[in-house]
Amino acid sequence: MKSIYDIQQFLKNYGTFIYTGDRRSDLMLMQDELKELFLANLLDRKDFQVATLIIKKEISEIQKKTI
Incomplete structure (x- = not known):
């Protein structure tokens, strides 16, 4: 990813289709869904970590724009 x-x-x-x-x-819900898939062993650790970093980076960029 x-x-x-x-x-x-x-x-x-x-x-899983997420659009609020x-x-x-949306990003926070995606992160929650990924965590659930990881805990159910449907997502490996590396992909989970990469996806989490991508989402955190995007959330950080959104917060920078609002300040």
């Missing part, structure tokens, strides 16, 4: 789009496509494979209209909330 290299982007938020890749994460969204990955989640779609498991029937608020980008930050």
